[in-house]
Amino acid sequence: MLERIRIVLIGTSHPGNIGGTARAMHNMGLADLALVAPRCEPLTADTVSRASGADALVHAARTVETLEEAVADCTLVVGASARSRTLPWPMITPRALGERLPEELAAPGGRVALVFGREDSGLTNAELQRCHAHVHIPTNPDFSSLNLAAAVQVLAYECRLAWMEHGETPAASAEKDDAQPLASHEELEHYFTHLERTLIAIGFHDPAQPRQLMARLRRFTLRARPERMELNILRGILSNTEKLARPEQPSTGERASGEPGSD
Template identity: 50%
Template sequence: MNRPSPLDNVRIVLSHTSHAGNIGATARAMKTMGLSVLYLVNPKSFPSNEADVRASNARDILEQARVVGCLEEALQDCVLAAALTARPRDLAHRTLAAREAAGELFHHARHAPVALVFGRESSGLTTPEIGKCQITVHIPANPDYASLNLAAAVQLMAYELRMASTVTMPAASQQSVYRLASFQEIELFYSHLEQAMIHSGFLDPAQPKRLMQRIRRLFARAQLEKEEVNILRGIISALEKHRSK
């Protein structure tokens, strides 16, 4: 009986894919590298005969793919989400090269679900979508022509994840297991903090000035653990109670 692989905890998430052929080619790219979990956020056309044809012998991945209405659904229970982006972003999260990002994703996939998120073929991921992730991933490419086909980008990252799975972790690293907060726990914390800032007058919802975007960036760098989120929310609740008195 085969032991479960951390690769089974890696989700490939395609957001608002326009061309069904890219979904099929993604499934094929995944299967060649031992990945099997595919999430599709509002695909333009799926199921599709074109996707089936491009998938070749990886149609089982298409059959098991989960179609969801928003990125939040795709990231449920994930402790780390990495957004693939080809262009520099204002107020960007911590950015890792493809190989380094794959290593970090695989490390956390040993203990909990993680996600690698890809955007639209034409424009990539939106700023709010990237804000839902903790790190961004950059594929070092020819600066004069850095545009990669969606399925090619998935194939490259799937290969790096496969290679990360062959690296033997030092015993000390294997023992230092800590529980990162899940996507839902982080989002509830952001919502709690935002409401507290509005009620205190620190945040004006009519003129937010990208404050929440900066806060998301700050805490994404910290990669909060479950206990740390509980502490922060406890502090907010205590301050709220004190203010109400």
């Protein structure tokens, strides 16, 4: 179970925090680290010092340019967030996150990403809206900003407790044999791109005046946890709608399989 939990750090500024994160992960039995557009050299003497023997995780980390790439294959993406937002998003506690993990990861192809933002500014709204849910570590309201590696430590600790309690074979897995695979993050993003293009085509959505339309549709869709099959149906509907809206255009070769490419 723990090997299918990925820690994603976005725009980290301090190598020491990357080292501290690696140590916290390895301490709790996590190994999959992804760095999105780090704002520092990830592997420095500070990294190795704070990693205290866990720098192999930094060597093995994947460094990518966007959150998309880091979580493309994940079925559940949870962002660590301190702030309450103008558009409320499903918010869970670290403990509730831990309790959800065994069933999440028992689903076919299940993979979970825990996403942590920049030391100074956290996650952007766009990044937060790419998450199924936000997790908030309870803190002193007068001093709420946790050190990055400390925040990873707390969530990794909850992951380990959940794993210890439920082991590799949660009770729910037996009932899940006929469950369909959930859509991956990448498939969902292809869908949202397709959806937005279609809404523009039918004159329902003006990107110059977005009014949180896409954010609301994202929230709704992510809350439903679509299966891949369901997403294919939705994309079929969008393709047909697009054809009606722009009958003069040739088919764009839109694919519903979720492969990267035309959109």
